[in-house]
Amino acid sequence: IAYGVSAFFSYQAWRGVGSNAATSQMAGGYA
Template sequence: MFVAIFFWLVTIILFAMYLLQLQMKLYMIPWPVVLVIFNTAATVLYVTAFITCSAAVQDHIRLPGDYNKRAAASFFACIVMIAYGASTFFSFQEWKGFGSNAATSQVTD
């Protein structure tokens, strides 16, 4: 629960900062690096949350109500883990600059 609420709040704060373009005013902060670190931490902690939640799912015959809650929590933790993993990939590409092509490259021979 800590992982879900903490990263939800931080994601909302970062989204609001980018929406209001506050990162332009805080130019001394390396934002691509901050996003890579944030997304990597979120992915790793959601992997542990997903594994923990999946291991807690037990036989539905003994605990029918508890099974549905834990199975749903595992499913959504997996979905969010994949989303943060994709965001880590894209923020890493932005940080390293893999998105440039020949038309935008400034390399001269």
């Protein structure tokens, strides 16, 4: 789970997108 969270934050920071919908969907995929 910790790895998924780290990847989620890393992806969000890398993408730089403020859309929670896209980030949430990506997080769900990793989770």
